[in-house]
Amino acid sequence: MIRIQAEPFDPGAELAGFAARAPGAGAIASFTGLVRNDSDGSEVTALELEHYPALTEKTVATIGEDARARFDLADLAIIHRHGAMAPGEPIVFVAAAATHRRAAFDAVDYVMDRLKTEAPFWKRERGPEGARWIEARSVDLEDRARWG
Amino acid sequence: MARLLFFGRLRDSIGTGALTAALPDHVRDTETLRSWLGARHPDLRDSSVRIAVNAELAPGNAAVADEDEIAFLPPMSGG
Numbered sequence: 001m002i003r004i005q006a007e008p009f010d011p012g013a014e015l016a017g018f019a020a021r022a023p024g025a026g027a028i029a030s031f032t033g034l035v036r037n038d039s040d041g042s043e044v045t046a047l048e049l050e051h052y053p054a055l056t057e058k059t060v061a062t063i064g065e066d067a068r069a070r071f072d073l074a075d076l077a078i079i080h081r082h083g084a085m086a087p088g089e090p091i092v093f094v095a096a097a098a099t100h101r102r103a104a105f106d107a108v109d110y111v112m113d114r115l116k117t118e119a120p121f122w123k124r125e126r127g128p129e130g131a132r133w134i135e136a137r138s139v140d141l142e143d144r145a146r147w148g
Numbered sequence: 149m150a151r152l153l154f155f156g157r158l159r160d161s162i163g164t165g166a167l168t169a170a171l172p173d174h175v176r177d178t179e180t181l182r183s184w185l186g187a188r189h190p191d192l193r194d195s196s197v198r199i200a201v202n203a204e205l206a207p208g209n210a211a212v213a214d215e216d217e218i219a220f221l222p223p224m225s226g227g
């Protein structure tokens with residue numbers, strides 16, 4: 001299940017729904033990314049997430065397919081928001097169901113590393129000092145490189 | 149007319165997220181397009197800026213035509 005949406009979502013409800021759809025899985029791992037309220041010491045009052053819809057859908061679908069091909073998964077869910085959001089709100093949710101925990105952990109980690117560096121989203125943080133664009137950090141690229 | 153899209157910080161530095169342009173005759177691929185637009189907008193020459201033609205990432209030098217949608221993508225920050 002892949003959703004790209006502007007609307008907020010409830011990660012707890014999403015995880016419960018995901019678990020209900022994967023009754024045979026022995027392991028479910030999930031990750032929820034939240035809007036931070038502080039960025040390098042500067043207060044963040046709002047986040048805007050711009051994207052390129054025609055490319056976003058395809059890229060996220062490819063990342064999901066690659067994860068399913070690479071890890072032994074029973075199911076995979078990816079939800080990614082765009083638009084305006086407030087600190088504390090969920091931005092991204094990834095859940096993987098598998099027979100054993102390692103595949104589930106690794107798949108979630110892999111999907112997040114690829115989303116951060118390859119999905120066409122651009123973050124702009126707003127704060128008391130104005131707005132600034134956030135780009136992938138070198139540590140994000142190093143994380144992505146772990147998977148080849 | 150080609151439709152040009154600019155995302156992230158490029159939208160601010162170019163001053164718009166989208167514009168239409170008639171490509172000159174010598175602009176027939178992403179490299180010549182980059183140098184043509186880069187004369188006015190040097191940000192577009194940065195190698196970290198990727199180009200997508202008709203919503204397909206174009207690694208290397210890809211052909212462009214006057215009816216294409218061509219997007220300039222600075223380093224992404226999803227997740």
